[in-house]
Amino acid sequence: MKLKLQFSPAGGTTCKVVPGPTLKRLPPYHRFLKEWQAMGRRTVSCTDIGARLALDPTQVRKDLESVGVAGKPRVGYVLENLIRDLERFLGWNNLNHAFLAGAGSMGSALLGNRKFEQCGLKIVAGFDVDPLKIGTKIHGTQILPAEKMKELAQRMRILIGILTVPATEAQAVADGMVAGGIRAIWNFAPVRLHVPEHVIVHDEDLYCSIAALSQKLFANLQMRPQATPAMARNISAAVPMR
Amino acid sequence: MKLKLQFSPAGGTTCKVVPGPTLKRLPPYHRFLKEWQAMGRRTVSCTDIGARLALDPTQVRKDLESVGVAGKPRVGYVLENLIRDLERFLGWNNLNHAFLAGAGSMGSALLGNRKFEQCGLKIVAGFDVDPLKIGTKIHGTQILPAEKMKELAQRMRILIGILTVPATEAQAVADGMVAGGIRAIWNFAPVRLHVPEHVIVHDEDLYCSIAALSQKLFANLQMRPQATPAMARNISAAVPMR
DNA sequence: TAGATTGTTAATCGATTAACAATC
DNA sequence: TAGATTGTTAATCGATTAACAATC
Incomplete structure (x- = not known):
């Protein structure tokens, strides 16, 4: 496995940089792995993780690669090690x-x-x-x-x-x-x-979340009304249509 | 100005789709515009907005374009209209x-x-x-x-x-x-x-936020220690270095 | 062995940034 | 007019997805 290293300007320290989107997926991975473990599993594959979290298995593999854990072809990842490495990477061991x-x-x-x-x-x-x-x-x-x-x-x-x-x-x-x-x-x-x-x-910013939510809701109502005209009217003035 | 329209499969309705990242920037824009208005300004340029929010002016312009508002070269946008259009677009007029x-x-x-x-x-x-x-x-x-x-x-x-x-x-x-x-x-x-x-x-997901925050903090401490070794040690085990 | 899964490289996609003509 | 700013197209950048060889 190859690791990308980034030279830091301050000194000789190198520091691996994980893409933001990847980072945000790691806690959900960890949660799923704990569930999986509670079910008595000993190993897990990217396919398993992707299926539960609605993500592309390739993406999961890329994410785990950037955390720096290695798996075994045909087997997957050893659950215990993966959880441990994730926690270490996320800094959940020390407060x-x-x-x-x-x-x-x-x-x-x-x-x-x-x-x-x-x-x-x-x-x-x-x-x-x-x-x-x-x-x-x-x-x-x-x-x-x-x-x-x-x-x-x-x-x-x-x-x-x-x-x-x-x-x-x-x-x-x-x-x-x-x-x-x-x-x-x-x-x-x-x-x-x-x-x-x-x-x-x-x-x-919870206000940004509200904006995102109502915008997505509106777009969704447009595509699949499934609602009476009265329902749609409740929200339809929200976004100008063109 | 050209508008991108997306045909919705459900019927004849068309619905403009705004990229997620753009959408999340709109509430901060709105906030700034209200401040700007309180300062007595009547117009605003993308440069003004970008300067305050640390964003590329071009990006601001693109964002406003996807909201569908028009400005005037050399002048910028009429503040009152821009605020009104943003609120309408975000659906902040009706509950x-x-x-x-x-x-x-x-x-x-x-x-x-x-x-x-x-x-x-x-x-x-x-x-x-x-x-x-x-x-x-x-x-x-x-x-x-x-x-x-x-x-x-x-x-x-x-x-x-x-x-x-x-x-x-x-x-x-x-x-x-x-x-x-x-x-x-x-x-x-x-x-x-x-x-x-x-x-x-x-x-x-607040846990994802914590993960992002502590990860960024760690990377930042690596680059600009400015802290005593004791401080760094407090957090250094958080992320494996390679 | 056979076949599922990893590791890794290449292709695609989308968003950001740059460039520049149009315009008030 | 001159010059700042918009509108718009092109280039860059980064993340996602696809492809495929390696391997247990």
């Missing part, structure tokens, strides 16, 4: 500590999700400006005053920040995160953040 | 009614988001199996017993379902939605749903 800013309803929902830890993300503290929330615990995680975030992030060498504050506050809070040494921001606010280029932003 | 299944922390967070209505999505009812939640209102929306969902969806001709139940229940609840005539499911459960082909599923 990254994260701060969460904004303990509103979305922030609380994230604090309540214990499954994140299985994916290597541990929210170690929440921050808010609301005196009623400060000092309390939400789903077991301490809520601290927002003004302490920067200093604590520095001291604890936190690298990941989760941003669940209102859109109006997002940029200011993000600035604080950056000042505290945070290198990656998971942004739930519907705002394009300005950050230095050494900081990564991953936008979780 | 689509949606049901939400699973009034847990994530479900409640979505119920609490009043901004969704500005994007054409109105959650008209929530459903849950918990007797303590049934009959109450969460953020002003009534929570009803889960077993009523299917029939109500049919009667109210609901087309959109939001799925915020635990992974174990997701498929069963989705089946109920489909049986109730729902045509689009916004799925927050980390499961690949099986649905008939006339039903659309949009996955909101």
Whole structure:
């Protein structure tokens, strides 16, 4: 197997870069493999994975290749090894500590999700400006005053920040995160953040999702009405037809 | 301007198809245009938009072309018209009614988001199996017993379902939605749903986001350490290097 | 052995970027 | 007019899909 290496400008370090689309398919693979394992299987083929996830088997093979695991012709992949390698690749073995800013309803929902830890993300503290929330615990995680975030992030060498504050506050809070040494921001606010280029932003824009969903729904209704005119009318003004 | 039309197999209807990546950029455009308008501007150019959102101006122009709006050379686009056309295209003028299944922390967070209505999505009812939640209102929306969902969806001709139940229940609840005539499911459960082909599923997989975020963070730390060895070690086992 | 499946290279497809003429 | 910006076509880039030899 050949590995593509990319030379990094900073030094002698090389670092394999996985295409974004591939990366997004890996967690579903992992989930399926766990199911498969629970069914008592010992090996799995790309055909198996592709069948369940509605993906081209060739694509699955390419994806696994870029993770760097090897299979055996005619047999497939050893399930146990594949799961282990995937988890290692995704960094799900060791926890990254994260701060969460904004303990509103979305922030609380994230604090309540214990499954994140299985994916290597541990929210170690929440921050808010609301005196009623400060000092309390939400789903077991301490809520601290927002003004302490920067200093604590520095001291604890936190690298990941989760941003669940209102859109109006997002940029200011993000600035604080950056000042505290945070290198990656998971942004739930519907705002394009300005950050230095050494900081990564991953936008979780639910409004974009709504747009995509209703657009696809509309196109789909066009093709297969199966609905009374009244139903179609409910949505038909959504997209201009030409 | 030429418009690409796609013939739909079902009948004489034509329906313009917008590439997915384009669609996801439209809500950010809209947001920026509103800001721009608040600043008192009357026109906007692709260069303006691209500069703020870190996008190639040509790409912005292509995107606007596929929405079907026209600008004027040397002037740009009339802001008011552009905003209006974007909203119309995205269907943000008229509301689509949606049901939400699973009034847990994530479900409640979505119920609490009043901004969704500005994007054409109105959650008209929530459903849950918990007797303590049934009959109450969460953020002003009534929570009803889960077993009523299917029939109500049919009667109210609901087309959109939001799925915020635990992974174990997701498929069963989705089946109920489909049986109730729902045509689009916004799925927050980390499961690949099986649905008939006339039903659309949009996955909101936070675990994939975590994977993408930590992977990008790791690659970034490789290139620009700027961190003490201890910091890097915190995360370095995450991805096998070769 | 036979045949399914991997590994790998080539072809296709779609989106982004570049180039440039048209135009206000 | 001059020059910025649109509209549009061509080139590039990257990801997906197809093809096929290698192999257990």
